[in-house]
Amino acid sequence: MAVVGLQWGDEGKGKIVDHLAEGFDAVVRYNGGANAGHSVVIGGKRFALHLIPAGILSPGKLAVIGNGVVIDPGALIREIDGLASSGVDVSGLVISDRAHVVMPYHQAEDGLREDILKRAAEDEEFGDSSAVSHIGTTRRGIGPCYAEKVQRSSAVRIGDLLNIEVLTAKVELACRLKRAGLAESGCSLDPAALVAAASEQGLRLAPMIRDTTYLLNDLVSSGKGVLFEGANGSLLDVDHGTYPFVTGSSCTSAGVAPGTGVPACSIGPVLGIVKAYSTRVGAGPLPTELHDATGDGIRDRGREFGTTTGRPRRVGWLDLVAVKYACMVNGASGIAVTLLDVLSGIRTLRVCVGYELDGASTERFPADGLSLGRVRPVYKDMDGFDQDIAGCRSLQSLPRQAREYLDLVAAYTGVPISMVSVGPGREQTITADRS
Ligand code: GDP
Ligand code: IMO
Ligand code: MG
Numbered sequence: 001m002a003v004v005g006l007q008w009g010d011e012g013k014g015k016i017v018d019h020l021a022e023g024f025d026a027v028v029r030y031n032g033g034a035n036a037g038h039s040v041v042i043g044g045k046r047f048a049l050h051l052i053p054a055g056i057l058s059p060g061k062l063a064v065i066g067n068g069v070v071i072d073p074g075a076l077i078r079e080i081d082g083l084a085s086s087g088v089d090v091s092g093l094v095i096s097d098r099a100h101v102v103m104p105y106h107q108a109e110d111g112l113r114e115d116i117l118k119r120a121a122e123d124e125e126f127g128d129s130s131a132v133s134h135i136g137t138t139r140r141g142i143g144p145c146y147a148e149k150v151q152r153s154s155a156v157r158i159g160d161l162l163n164i165e166v167l168t169a170k171v172e173l174a175c176r177l178k179r180a181g182l183a184e185s186g187c188s189l190d191p192a193a194l195v196a197a198a199s200e201q202g203l204r205l206a207p208m209i210r211d212t213t214y215l216l217n218d219l220v221s222s223g224k225g226v227l228f229e230g231a232n233g234s235l236l237d238v239d240h241g242t243y244p245f246v247t248g249s250s251c252t253s254a255g256v257a258p259g260t261g262v263p264a265c266s267i268g269p270v271l272g273i274v275k276a277y278s279t280r281v282g283a284g285p286l287p288t289e290l291h292d293a294t295g296d297g298i299r300d301r302g303r304e305f306g307t308t309t310g311r312p313r314r315v316g317w318l319d320l321v322a323v324k325y326a327c328m329v330n331g332a333s334g335i336a337v338t339l340l341d342v343l344s345g346i347r348t349l350r351v352c353v354g355y356e357l358d359g360a361s362t363e364r365f366p367a368d369g370l371s372l373g374r375v376r377p378v379y380k381d382m383d384g385f386d387q388d389i390a391g392c393r394s395l396q397s398l399p400r401q402a403r404e405y406l407d408l409v410a411a412y413t414g415v416p417i418s419m420v421s422v423g424p425g426r427e428q429t430i431t432a433d434r435s
Contacts, residue, residue: 033069103171104194114135117135156174337420417432
């Protein structure tokens with residue numbers, strides 16, 4: 001099974017993966033890097049995961065970082081140590097030898113590009129072209145690392161950290177290639193220092209580094225359950241998202257096969273996670289964005305501040321045009337609606353069921369972020385609910401208006417609701433067959 005976000009990230013993937021992990025033998029990340037932030041609350045204790053799959057919180061499960069993930073080894077070591085010091089058993093962690101390494105110069109390049117883009121957006125030369133904008137990245141080096149992976153020769157893979165000759169050659173090459181471009185950033189491009197730090201990190205991670213492609217295919221062929229954990233969100237997918245306001249990886253279910261080496265035919269059902277409203281972090285269009293007290297209230301009740309950067313998340317009404325498109329691209333066979341409890345107390349809930357774009361009505365999601373920036377949402381208004389639903393454990397116990405809201409999501413997308421989350425806690429979850 002794969003769990004993917006159907007919006008712009010932070011849909012509650014971590015919570016749902018944690019809830020499902022019990023039924024699987026391995027939980028596998030296949031994309032993204034430390035740009036992700038997955039919060040899981042167990043017994044009132046909150047864990048923030050960035051690179052490590054949420055399965056690490058379920059004792060006895062394998063937690064695999066697949067080849068499609070880009071890894072900052074320093075951030076990974078800090079995450080491992082942080083979990084271990086909170087009493088989490090991290091012995092199930094396995095890291096693909098094929099995963100790419102985010103080097104300090106990738107982070108410098110990410111920051112420098114963002115700064116240059118910001119300045120360019122203010123530059124008269126570009127007029128008021130909306131094509132020139134910073135992306136609002138997490139500055140974790142994600143885009144430059146994936147770019148280097150595609151450029152190949154100078155890219156460092158996790159396995160290279162354990163081979164000093166290869167590591168030295170690649171880092172020296174990378175420094176030579178980047179010296180001119182990064183002069184402005186002040187980033188140190190001293191190959192010897194970079195190699196020393198990277199190989200020390202490699203030695204620390206060495207016991208966990210494996211050929212995860214064989215490991216995972218062996219699990220699948222012996223009938224074990226493997227749960228694939230998406231990072232970021234479908235609308236941040238580098239191909240299918242609101243380009244160029246996207247991340248550097250394939251966040252949809254289509255990313256599972258290249259990001260793990262498990263063939264698409266073995267992935268199983270796709271569960272799409274939909275937050276009951278929309279959020280977005282960073283730049284780029286959010287057609288249903290709220291700039292009022294309703295939006296502020298949702299942000300406060302939903303604790304909508306980034307797990308990774310702490311940035312306040314932009315908030316808007318649920319956008320079913322976007323969600324239906326994401327269902328299609330992912331092949332979602334079920335939907336988990338999360339954070340439904342956050343909508344309690346809003347008298348009228350607005351749901352976007354169409355767009356007006358350049359004078360025409362459409363229910364299709366535009367091909368790029370610039371077109372999406374021009375749409376005007378068409379809303380259906382729904383009655384809200386007042387009750388606190390955090391204690392509800394069945395669909396029947398939800399207020400009628402909440403059930404009607406869920407029915408609209410299922411009817412519009414054509415995908416059944418298989419789970420509903422009414423709070424951050426592991427137990428605050430309704431599965432449709434328990435309703
Ligand atoms: P992810 O990146 O998709 O894993 O999502 P994040 O963890 O970044 O953001 C989701 C936030 O919502 C986290 O703080 C979760 O603890 C919280 N959360 C998840 N599900 C629910 C829910 O049903 N209700 C409430 N109130 N919070 C939830
Ligand atoms: P999770 O897994 C929300 C956003 C960034 C920025 C854009 C590109 O927690 O859902 P990047 O650093 O990836 O190059 O930034 O993508 N972004 C996310 N937004 N949740 C995430 O992950 C995100 N990962 C990237 O804010 O707009
Ligand atoms: Mg998140």
